[in-house]
Amino acid sequence: MNRPMDERRTVKVSKYLSKHLRHQPERIGLVLDANGWTEIDALLGAAAEHGFPITRAELDHVVASNDKKRFAVEGSRIRASQGHTVEVDLGLPAAEPPAYLYHGTVAARLDAIRAEGLRPMARHHVHLSPDRETATRVGARRGRPVVLSVDAGAMHRAGHVFHVSANGVWLADAVPPEFLRFPGNG
Numbered sequence: 001m002n003r004p005m006d007e008r009r010t011v012k013v014s015k016y017l018s019k020h021l022r023h024q025p026e027r028i029g030l031v032l033d034a035n036g037w038t039e040i041d042a043l044l045g046a047a048a049e050h051g052f053p054i055t056r057a058e059l060d061h062v063v064a065s066n067d068k069k070r071f072a073v074e075g076s077r078i079r080a081s082q083g084h085t086v087e088v089d090l091g092l093p094a095a096e097p098p099a100y101l102y103h104g105t106v107a108a109r110l111d112a113i114r115a116e117g118l119r120p121m122a123r124h125h126v127h128l129s130p131d132r133e134t135a136t137r138v139g140a141r142r143g144r145p146v147v148l149s150v151d152a153g154a155m156h157r158a159g160h161v162f163h164v165s166a167n168g169v170w171l172a173d174a175v176p177p178e179f180l181r182f183p184g185n186g
Helices: 007-023 040-049 056-065 107-116 132-140 152-157
Strands: 071-074 077-080 101-106 126-128 145-150 162-164 170-172
Touching: 007 040, 007 056, 007 077, 040 056, 040 077, 056 071, 101 107, 101 126, 101 132, 107 145, 132 145, 152 162, 152 170
Parallel strands: none
Antiparallel strands: 071 077, 101 145, 126 170, 162 170
């Protein structure tokens, strides 16, 4: 396939990669190493064997064009940049965060967040955005977005550890409610 990928195919391939590189590699017989990497040839072969053939050109297009840089390629290997529900160690060093980070959510989740803070749920980390615009896009995936401010500087000073993924998403184990600022309360 030498013609450009249409948008629908790009989205389908991206979702397929996310599902199998972040959540269910075993579903297609894929094995991720301890850091989440797998051989590209193994991924392409497994996808084809399970009825979803992907060309190398399609894979390269999805990796290069994904606005969130969800996937990383290193030599002959590929992995998801973050968001795993399977156990992996991305090997990200601790990093000092900016004073504030942001989290996009929806109003229906606010009561639980006020009570418990932000928890990783099925993932390994809470995902935080470096700016309000990105957090707004993240929250909009589930409805009308509400953007929370995270006092990351105070969290860091209190001993909480942050990591930043290759695509600029900040990761924390959790965000206690005292470090959250809700719209309307500063």
